[in-house]
Amino acid sequence: DTGVSQDPRHKITKRGQNVTFRCDPISEHNRLYWYRQTLGQGPEFLTYFQNEAQLEKSRLLSDRFSAERPKGSFSTLEIQRTEQGDSAMYLCASSFSRAGGPTDTQYFGPGTRLTVL
């Protein structure tokens, strides 16, 4: 099985620029998640999708952040007007959920490391 893939792996940008990251989940996984991880910390939840519907958003997801999953497959996370505080690793995860089944396990991708200068 191909795992979760993320692109790009690294992104360096200047403050004020917009950036977009892509995540391709494991095939047939219907849930997709975005997390942010800063140095020395555990991942923090940003948002998740069930198929193409965005169902949960963290307060960490400011107005400058937007995520989409247009056809229930890959997802994009865009950050507008980047700030230095946005520098972090952005992790994507996916899982398969079925009605009445046990809680699903999230499988993570390699992450996109963002550096805002």
Add this chain to the structure above:
Amino acid sequence: AQKVTQAQTEISVVEKEDVTLDCVYETRDTTYYLFWYKQPPSGELVFLIRRNSFDEQNEISGRYSWNFQKSTSSFNFTITASQVVDSAVYFCALKNTGFQKLVFGTGTRLLVSP
């Protein structure tokens, strides 16, 4: 409120030593799930185990074992006969029923030297 505490920031051992990583959690829910993930230097989080709150049986998988104690809200992870390849940051995480987000601890960095 949900919270996961991993009090050990960094542990250093010599190969073949046993090591235990501590995890203490807080939740008001009676049904919840606990996870352990490994993050090697490459950065990708690797799933190790999932345990639900109704299953207090300890689990062993090769050199890995997990001790879940509801009475002390702990879910500790032991590596027996550690190896250099075990060097990584290990995260404990909590998920409450009805929510999809994982709440992670701050991680424990394990350094295994030859």
